[in-house]
Amino acid sequence: MSVLIIAEHDGxxxxxxxxxxxxxxxxxxxxxxxxxxxxxxxxxxxxAATIDGVTRVLTADASHYAHQLAEEVAPVVTSLAKDYQxxxxxxxxxGKNLIPRVAAxxxxxxxxxxxxxxxxxxxxxxxxxxNVIATVKSLESLKVxxxxxxxxxxxxxxxxxxxxxxxxxxxxxxxxxxxxxxxxKSDRPELTAARVVVSGGRGLQNGENFQLLYxxxxxxxxxxxxxxxxxxAGYVPNDxxxxxxxxxxxxxxxxxxxxxxxIQHLAGMKDSRVIVAINKDEDAPIFQIADYGLVADLxxxxxxxxxxxx
Amino acid sequence: MKIxxxxxxxxxxxxxxxxxxxxxxxxxxxxxxxxxxFCEIAVEEAVRLKESGAASEVVVVSIGDxxxxxxxxxxxxxxxxxxxxxxxxxxxxxxxVAKCLKAVYEKEQPGLVIMGKQSIDxxxxxxxxxxxxxLGLAQGTFASKVEVEEGHVAVTREIDGGLQTLRLNTPAIIxxxxxxxxxxxxxxxxxMKAKKKPLETLSAEALGVELRKRTxxxxxxxxxxxxxxxxxxxxxxxxxxxxxxxxxx
Numbered sequence: 418m419s420v421l422i423i424a425e426h427d428g429x430x431x432x433x434x435x436x437x438x439x440x441x442x443x444x445x446x447x448x449x450x451x452x453x454x455x456x457x458x459x460x461x462x463x464x465a466a467t468i469d470g471v472t473r474v475l476t477a478d479a480s481h482y483a484h485q486l487a488e489e490v491a492p493v494v495t496s497l498a499k500d501y502q503x504x505x506x507x508x509x510x511x512g513k514n515l516i517p518r519v520a521a522x523x524x525x526x527x528x529x530x531x532x533x534x535x536x537x538x539x540x541x542x543x544x545x546x547x548n549v550i551a552t553v554k555s556l557e558s559l560k561v562x563x564x565x566x567x568x569x570x571x572x573x574x575x576x577x578x579x580x581x582x583x584x585x586x587x588x589x590x591x592x593x594x595x596x597x598x599x600x601x602k603s604d605r606p607e608l609t610a611a612r613v614v615v616s617g618g619r620g621l622q623n624g625e626n627f628q629l630l631y632x633x634x635x636x637x638x639x640x641x642x643x644x645x646x647x648x649x650a651g652y653v654p655n656d657x658x659x660x661x662x663x664x665x666x667x668x669x670x671x672x673x674x675x676x677x678x679x680i681q682h683l684a685g686m687k688d689s690r691v692i693v694a695i696n697k698d699e700d701a702p703i704f705q706i707a708d709y710g711l712v713a714d715l716x717x718x719x720x721x722x723x724x725x726x727x
Numbered sequence: 728m729k730i731x732x733x734x735x736x737x738x739x740x741x742x743x744x745x746x747x748x749x750x751x752x753x754x755x756x757x758x759x760x761x762x763x764x765f766c767e768i769a770v771e772e773a774v775r776l777k778e779s780g781a782a783s784e785v786v787v788v789s790i791g792d793x794x795x796x797x798x799x800x801x802x803x804x805x806x807x808x809x810x811x812x813x814x815x816x817x818x819x820x821x822x823x824v825a826k827c828l829k830a831v832y833e834k835e836q837p838g839l840v841i842m843g844k845q846s847i848d849x850x851x852x853x854x855x856x857x858x859x860x861x862l863g864l865a866q867g868t869f870a871s872k873v874e875v876e877e878g879h880v881a882v883t884r885e886i887d888g889g890l891q892t893l894r895l896n897t898p899a900i901i902x903x904x905x906x907x908x909x910x911x912x913x914x915x916x917x918x919m920k921a922k923k924k925p926l927e928t929l930s931a932e933a934l935g936v937e938l939r940k941r942t943x944x945x946x947x948x949x950x951x952x953x954x955x956x957x958x959x960x961x962x963x964x965x966x967x968x969x970x971x972x973x974x975x976x
Contacts, residue, residue, distance in 0.1 A: 486893070487856065488865055510886040513852050514868045517821070521857035526822045526941030529851045539945060544850050545744045549753055552945040592896045593865040596881065600889035607888070613975070637976065655906060656889055662905055664887070670975040680743075687953050691973045693965065699958075708956035708973065711965050721962040726976070 419448035423506040428455050431464040433610045434507035436571035441564045443470045444534045445503055454490050456483040466578040473579050479586035484595035491518040492587035508563035520561040527561040532568040546661045547684040567667035601656050611640035613670045618644035620675020624652040629719045636726040644676045660685035675715045678703030728838035729784045730773040733828050734766035736798040737848045746947045762798045765843025768903040771910040773841050774806035781875040784808050790827050803921035804913035815931040817938030825857035830934035844869050844902040855902035865895035869904040
C-alpha cells in the first residue's frame, strides 16, 4: 500500500500540517510519498525528505506552479494518483480547495476532514458542525481525502533523508491568475500550529483591549485567537476566529478570556489538551468544558496572570 | 449574463441534530428544513449582480425529493427568476451532485455559477470544486468578494492566514464564504410573486447521470463529551495548577 501526500508550503518552508498528514498516512501504508509542487522548491523538498516516515519525495517544479493554483496543480496530482491507494492533504483552505478538484478528475468521491482511521477503508469524520461524528466506509478503490491535522500528532524528524525525485510538470491550464495576497503579518506563532493559544471574546469590549491578550501571549509564546462574537463586533480581523466557521485548534493549552462558550466556538477548540477559562459570569457555558476556571474580571486577572509569568 | 445558483435543502442551522438511538443515521424526523446558509449567500450575491446590471437572469437549481421545491421558492422570493428541481432519490454524494449540475450547466450555459462553499449537514466542502473540475473551469472558492469584469471575474478568497485574490476566466465556479454578503429577508409581496415564477422539474435519469454509491455511512455517534474541571480561586492558584498539575507552562 502507498500514500501520496500533497505538501502544503509557501515556496520557502513546509507547513507543519505535512508532518501531521504523515502520521495519518503511516496508519494506512508503509510507502509514504510527498509531492511538493511549486516553483523553486528544492529547499522545501529537502525538509519533506527528513520527516520521519516519508519514503520518497517527488517535486514538480515549474513557473505555473508558483502560486499553487488548484487548476494547475490538480492535473499533476491526477497523473501520479494511479500508482497509489491513497491521496492525502491537510484539511486546510489549500487542501480543501485542491482535493475535491483532484478527486473529480479521477471520478472518486473524496472524504473531507478525516479525524480518525478505523481501517483501510473506514474513517471517522465530523458532520453537522461537529455535533455528530460519522463513521464512513469508502467503496472507492482509490481513497482521496483531507485530514483534520489537529487529530494527528506531527511526525518527527529523521536523521536520514528520503530520496527526492523530479516528476514532469503538467501542461499549463491558464484559466486562472494570481493577483495578490494579503496575509496577516505577525511575529507570533500561527494559530493552528501554536502550542499555546490565548483567545478573547466579547468580554474584551473593544479591539484595543486585545493588547492585554497580546502581552500575555508574548510571555507564553502563544498565538492569539478570538471568538466569532469578537470578530463580528469588529474587534479583530476574521482570520483570528477560532470555531466551527473559523480555525480548528488543539493546542496543549488554550486560554479563553471573556468568551462565553457558544457551541460554534467550542467546536473549534474543545480538543485542546488543557483549557483555561477566565470569565466574570460563573454560569458561562465555557466553564463546563474548562479544566481550570477562574471567575474573575478579566481586566484584573489577565494583567495579574501576565505579571506572574514574568 | 445568466447566473446559475445551485442550492441545498438542509436542516435549519438552529436545530441541534442528534443521532438516532440505533446510531444508523441522524434523527431528521419533524425538524425544520431551510436553505443551506452558504447557498443563501450565493443567491443573494447573484441577485445583487442582477440588480447592478452585471447579470441578466438568476436560475436556481436543487437536487433531491419534491420537498426541495420549498427552498427553490424561498430563493425565488429573494429575487431568483426561475427554478429547476432535479428529482432523485439516488445516492446524492457530492460527486453525483456535481455530475447532475454539470448536465444542468451544459443545458443552461450560464456565464457564472455561484454556490455555497459547503452544506451544514454533510460539511463536505467539495461540490463546487468538483463541478469546476468536471467542466474544466476555473474555481474561486471561499469567496468574500466578487467583481465581474469583461471575460473575467476577480474573486477574493478567505484563506488560512488572510486573503487571496484571483482573476478567473469566465465562465467560472464561485463558492461563497460567510462574509461575502448578508442575505436579505424576502418580503411578503416577493414571497407571493415567487409562487408564480416558473419551476421546471427534471429527473437525474433524464439528464443521463448515473448515481453510483461511492461511500457508506457505517454509523453515526455523538462526539465525545469533555468533562469540566475545577474552579480556581485566584490567579496564583491558576498558575500553580498549570505549572505543577497540568505541566503546560
